[in-house]
Amino acid sequence: xxxxxASEAYAAQLRRLADLTARVREQRAEAHTWYDRQCAAxxxxxxxxxxxxxxxEEELVAAREEQERxxxxxxxxxxxxxxxxxxxxxxxxxAPANGGATDPVLLLSRARNLLERAGQPGELPGSVNPLLALxxxxxxxxxxxxxxxxxxxxxxxxxxLAVGMPVLALVVTLLGPLxxxxxxxVLADRRHAVLGPxxxxxxxxxxxxxxxxxxxxxx
Numbered sequence: 001x002x003x004x005x006a007s008e009a010y011a012a013q014l015r016r017l018a019d020l021t022a023r024v025r026e027q028r029a030e031a032h033t034w035y036d037r038q039c040a041a042x043x044x045x046x047x048x049x050x051x052x053x054x055x056x057e058e059e060l061v062a063a064r065e066e067q068e069r070x071x072x073x074x075x076x077x078x079x080x081x082x083x084x085x086x087x088x089x090x091x092x093x094x095a096p097a098n099g100g101a102t103d104p105v106l107l108l109s110r111a112r113n114l115l116e117r118a119g120q121p122g123e124l125p126g127s128v129n130p131l132l133a134l135x136x137x138x139x140x141x142x143x144x145x146x147x148x149x150x151x152x153x154x155x156x157x158x159x160x161l162a163v164g165m166p167v168l169a170l171v172v173t174l175l176g177p178l179x180x181x182x183x184x185x186v187l188a189d190r191r192h193a194v195l196g197p198x199x200x201x202x203x204x205x206x207x208x209x210x211x212x213x214x215x216x217x218x219x
Contacts, residue, residue: 136206139180177207
């Protein structure tokens with residue numbers, strides 16, 4: 001009676017051992033699978049972190065290069081501003097503003113455009129018209145004086161000079177309004193302006209009027 005019982009118990013133990021072995025094998029396989037997945041995830045995380053570090057380094061290098069370009073452009077524009085306003089009125093370039101979210105390249109472009117427009121000479125204002133008229137009168141008077149001297153020289157020497165000098169004197173006198181453009185140009189240069197059509201018209205108009213008066217009233 002005992003022999004079959006022992007045989008059945010032994011068979012049950014073998015089945016249990018086989019079940020445990022299969023279960024351990026499954027758990028071990030699951031553990032290996034989990035480990036492989038964790039290793040793959042860790043490798044991906046390391047690769048992603050490495051790529052982020054590489055991009056951050058590239059962005060840092062680009063930011064430093066842009067900072068150097070911006071600093072150089074700021075120094076150049078500030079030097080131009082000092083040359084126009086005077087070095088004594090300005091110190092060094094201003095420090096960067098904290099918390100500025102605007103693109104510095106855009107701001108520098110706007111500042112460069114403003115300096116270029118400020119550096120371009122404008123037209124003389126209407127307030128200098130009296131000075132322009134005075135230039136026309138002065139040029140005409142100088143030309144008329146030279147013409148009078150030429151006529152006197154022709155009269156003094158006589159001969160062919162007595163015939164040619166009056167003609168030369170008339171030509172010089174008629175050029176008087178153009179002579180007035182010389183001091184008018186000097187005035188425009190000092191005011192960093194352009195001698196445009198309006199100032200030229202004022203000088204020539206006053207010069208022609210003065211020339212006509214001198215020719216009518218002169219000997």
